[in-house]
Structure formats: structure tokens, C-alpha cells
Amino acid sequence: MADHVVKAFSEELDGLANELARMGGLAERAVAESFAAIVRRDTALANAVVERDAEIDATHREVERRAIRLMALRHPVAADLRQVLAAWRMSGDLERIGDLAKNIAKRSLVINQSAPIPITRGIERMGKIASSHLKQVLDAWSNRDVRAAVGVWFQDEDVDAHYNSLFRELLTYMMEDPRTIGPCAHLLFVAKNIERIGDHCTNIAEMVHYLVTGEEIATERPRADSTPTEMDE
Amino acid sequence: MPDSTERGPLAAPVMTAERVERGALTGAAAKVSARDISVYYGAKQALFDVSIDIPDRAVTAFIGPSGCGKTTFLRCINRMNDTIESARVSGSIEIEGKNIYARGVDPVVLRTRVGMVFQKPNPFPKSIYENVAYGPRIHGMAKSKAAFDDIVEKSLRRAGLWEEVKDRLHQSGTGLSGGQQQRLVIARTIAVDPDIILMDEPCSALDPIATDKIEQLIDELRQTYCIIIVTHSMAQAARVSQKTAFFHLGNLVETGPTEEIFTRPRDTRTQDYITGRFG
Numbered sequence: 001m002a003d004h005v006v007k008a009f010s011e012e013l014d015g016l017a018n019e020l021a022r023m024g025g026l027a028e029r030a031v032a033e034s035f036a037a038i039v040r041r042d043t044a045l046a047n048a049v050v051e052r053d054a055e056i057d058a059t060h061r062e063v064e065r066r067a068i069r070l071m072a073l074r075h076p077v078a079a080d081l082r083q084v085l086a087a088w089r090m091s092g093d094l095e096r097i098g099d100l101a102k103n104i105a106k107r108s109l110v111i112n113q114s115a116p117i118p119i120t121r122g123i124e125r126m127g128k129i130a131s132s133h134l135k136q137v138l139d140a141w142s143n144r145d146v147r148a149a150v151g152v153w154f155q156d157e158d159v160d161a162h163y164n165s166l167f168r169e170l171l172t173y174m175m176e177d178p179r180t181i182g183p184c185a186h187l188l189f190v191a192k193n194i195e196r197i198g199d200h201c202t203n204i205a206e207m208v209h210y211l212v213t214g215e216e217i218a219t220e221r222p223r224a225d226s227t228p229t230e231m232d233e
Numbered sequence: 234m235p236d237s238t239e240r241g242p243l244a245a246p247v248m249t250a251e252r253v254e255r256g257a258l259t260g261a262a263a264k265v266s267a268r269d270i271s272v273y274y275g276a277k278q279a280l281f282d283v284s285i286d287i288p289d290r291a292v293t294a295f296i297g298p299s300g301c302g303k304t305t306f307l308r309c310i311n312r313m314n315d316t317i318e319s320a321r322v323s324g325s326i327e328i329e330g331k332n333i334y335a336r337g338v339d340p341v342v343l344r345t346r347v348g349m350v351f352q353k354p355n356p357f358p359k360s361i362y363e364n365v366a367y368g369p370r371i372h373g374m375a376k377s378k379a380a381f382d383d384i385v386e387k388s389l390r391r392a393g394l395w396e397e398v399k400d401r402l403h404q405s406g407t408g409l410s411g412g413q414q415q416r417l418v419i420a421r422t423i424a425v426d427p428d429i430i431l432m433d434e435p436c437s438a439l440d441p442i443a444t445d446k447i448e449q450l451i452d453e454l455r456q457t458y459c460i461i462i463v464t465h466s467m468a469q470a471a472r473v474s475q476k477t478a479f480f481h482l483g484n485l486v487e488t489g490p491t492e493e494i495f496t497r498p499r500d501t502r503t504q505d506y507i508t509g510r511f512g
Contacts, residue, residue: 006509
């Protein structure tokens with residue numbers, strides 16, 4: 001799109017986008033490394049993820065500050081308005097993703113103190129899918145690619161399905177050997193956190209759709225997360 | 234004068250908010266229907282085949298860069314272009330189904346139905362009272378002094394000016410502040426019970442507070458009238474109008490509900506203009 005007549009306006013929008021892109025990179029790294037900390041039982045890596053969350057939070061505040069400034073001083077409309085709103089809301093999702101990665105890293109510190117549980121391979125698979133969705137949806141944002149965003153939106157079903165199967169599997173471990181209840185409960189939260197990361201990716205996908213088209217995604221998302229209704233099995 | 238019996242002079246609003254909204258967004262309630270309007274000033278074509286439906290009891294904003302034709306088109310709606318020797322208009326404009334360019338239509342009568350407010354407040358060099366009573370008097374709309382007093386008070390009240398001027402009705406209208414003068418001009422316009430009010434940059438000579446008052450007034454008047462406003466301020470178009478039409482180089486590029494124009498315009502030219510990307 002052409003530049004604004006007032007060049008500083010374009011520069012401020014670019015600055016907002018750059019800050020958000022940086023935040024996306026930080027979140028991607030935190031997610032990937034938190035999973036690696038679980039799989040490789042890497043305490044140092046887990047601590048690093050926990051420490052770096054402050055940087056994601058600071059970037060979140062910076063994106064908000066820039067968005068508020070743009071709205072107050074530039075009164076963006078149309079595509080510009082959508083760009084500012086999308087950045088604001090996406091930074092909220094990325095900040096939450098950072099928190100979830102931090103939480104996974106913290107739990108890995110506890111899990112690493114118990115004997116390894118084979119289920120971590122399932123977590124790894126699920127984590128890879130969620131990481132890939134995050135990468136895809138951030139790429140969709142930077143390329144303004146609605147088709148790719150909608151693709152991620154539909155694929156969230158995979159993450160939900162994995163979560164359901166992990167949930168069942170963890171129940172069987174805990175029933176077989178009560179000593180695994182501690183680490184298994186933590187792994188259950190880890191799985192839930194990954195599932196939530198997937199949900200935030202769908203939020204971002206919806207924002208990309210809005211950003212590009214000005215409209216919300218029209219259809220209902222297929223849902224595979226059925227755990228709450230099956231608790232009494 | 235057509236149609237003045239249906240709604241008494243300065244009758245209270247009869248439309249509910251819901252009906253106003255619906256009227257604003259559907260073609261069914263079109264008050265003004267323009268088809269293929271082209272305007273030439275001598276050999277130069279200023280407007281190219283403009284077709285648009287303008288809803289009643291709503292504000293329609295015309296936006297676009299200088300020289301885009303928005304004022305030219307506005308002036309077609311009360312045949313103000315007739316007053317320019319070299320101007321030629323083709324196409325048709327219907328108000329409630331009647332072509333205002335048809336043979337036998339008296340532009341003077343038309344202009345009582347289609348009032349106009351200009352950029353610079355232009356009160357007559359007469360008293361405040363006479364400014365408002367002038368139109369009704371020359372059109373024989375009242376006979377007794379009491380009837381004139383009534384029209385003057387109601388018009389000034391509707392224009393939000395009564396409280397400020399009721400004790401000095403016989404002082405000159407030109408002694409008022411700019412914002413008050415503009416509201417006096419609006420009172421003068423509505424005194425002859427028009428159906429349509431055209432406003433050409435009505436706030437561009439006013440400070441922000443006076444502008445707010447005019448915008449509030451426009452919002453009240455839209456309950457009763459079809460209002461069309463030409464404005465250079467896109468923020469003003471966004472604030473006061475329900476429908477927006479974007480003109481560029483003599484063409485009507487895009488028209489739609491104001492909210493849509495300012496959140497997701499369809500045409501890239503509209504997008505470039507309202508986001509400030511016009512080079």
C-alpha cells in the first residue's frame with residue numbers, strides 16, 4: 001500500500017508492526033524452548049524461558065503504547081484502523097502465549113525431578129503441532145495471507161484431538177501407578193497449556209482475517225475438545 | 234408548494250430511531266434519486282454520470298478532495314447550477330419521484346423545499362427576527378404577527394439558538410458570533426419548512442465548540458429532514474453521517490453506510506483518500 005502523505009504516520013504503523021513481529025519471534029522461541037525443556041529434561045533451558053518472559057511482557061506494553069498513541073494522535077480509519085486494532089489484540093494473545101510457555105517451563109522444572117514418563121513423546125508431538133500453528137499464523141499475518149490464516153484456524157482441531165488423547169492416556173498412567181500422579185498432573189496442565197496456545201493461534205488467525213478483509217470469519221470452528229463432557233467416564 | 238400539508242411546518246419528529254436507521258440503509262426510502270448526472274462548465278466536464286439514492290431522515294456526507302465534484306453535485310440538487318451561465322446539467326434528479334429538471338419546475342419553489350447552508354454564515358443584514366421571518370413572509374406562509382412570531386420562535390428553538398437570542402430578536406443578525414450566525418442561517422432555512430437541507434462545509438469557518446453545536450443540531454434535524462453535507466473533514470463525515478459518498482475526479486467512486494466506508498471501504502481510491510494516502 002502507498003505511503004501516507006504524512007510520512008510519520010506510515011513510519012508509526014511500520015514501527016507498530018515491527019514491534020509486533022519482534023514479539024511474535026519471542027513468543028515462538030519461548031514456546032519451542034519450553035517444549036524442548038520438557039522433552040530434553042533441560043533445566044537450564046526451562047529457567048531461561050521463565051526469565052525471558054519479562055521481555056515478552058515489556059514488548060506487549062510497548063505495542064499497546066504505540067497503538068494508543070496512533071489512535072490518539074493519528075485517528076486511523078479503514079485498513080489503518082484494522083491494522084492498529086489487530087496489532088493490539090494479537091499482542092494480547094502473544095502475551096498470553098508467552099505466559100503459557102513460561103508456565104510449561106516452570107512445570108518442566110518439577111517434572112524433571114521425577115522419573116521420565118513415556119507420555120512426553122505425545123506432548124512433543126502436540127507441541128510440534130502448536131509451534132507450527134504459531135509460526136504459520138504469524139507468517140500469515142506478515143504476508144497478509146487470509147487463506148493461510150483460515151487454514152490454521154481449521155487445523156486447531158488437531159491440537160484439540162491430541163489433547164483429548166493425551167488426557168485419556170495420562171489417566172491410565174495415574175490409575176496404574178499412583179506415584180506418577182504428581183508428574184502426570186503437571187503433564188496434564190502442560191497439555192492443557194499447549195491446547196490453549198492453539199486457541200490463541202486461532203484468535204490470531206481471526207485477527208488476520210479481520211485485518212485483511214474487514215470481516216469476521218463467517219463459519220463456526222469445528223471443535224474436537226470434548227474432555228469436559230467426558231469427565232464422568 | 235408541494236407537500237407542505239403532509240407535515241405541518243416544523244412538526245415534531247415522527248420516525249422512531251429504528252425506522253430512521255432502516256430508512257438510512259435501504260434504497261426503498263430514497264428521498265433523492267439521481268441518475269446519470271453529468272455537469273459541464275462550458276466545454277469542461279466536471280461531473281460524470283453520477284447515480285445515487287439519498288435516504289430521507291438521515292445525514293448523507295459527500296467527501297472527496299478539492300475539485301472532485303462533490304459541491305457541484307450538491308448544487309444540482311436545488312438547481313443552484315442554473316445560476317451559472319456556462320453550466321449545463323444532464324441526467325435526472327428525482328425528489329420523491331418527481332424530476333426537478335422537468336419542464337415547468339420553478340427553481341424558486343424548489344429551493345424552498347431544498348434549503349442550503351453555506352460555508353460562510355450569510356445572515357441578511359437585518360434583525361435576527363427578520364432573518365427567520367423573511368422566507369415565510371415572501372412565500373406567504375403566515376398572515377398574522379402571532380403566526381410569524383410562532384414560526385420564528387420554533388425555528389430558532391429547532392436551531393438551538395432561541396435561548397441565546399430571545400431577548401435581542403430585533404438586533405442585527407450580523408452581530409452574532411460565527412457559530413450563532415450559522416445556526417441563524419439554519420433557522421432561516423428550516424423556517425420555510427423544507428424537506429431537504431444541503432450543507433456545504435457548514436463548519437469550516439467555525440471553532441471546535443461551535444462545530445460541536447452545529448453537529449449536535451444536524452443530528453437532531455436528521456430526525457425530520459433529509460440532510461446532505463459536503464465536508465472536507467473526514468472525521469466530521471464519520472461523526473455526523475449515516476451514509477457516505479466518496480467523489481474523485483468528477484466520479485462517484487463509492488457509496489455506503491458510513492461505518493463501512495470508514496472500516497472497510499471497497500475501492501482502493503476510497504481507502505487511499507480516507508487513510509490519507511492521496512499523493
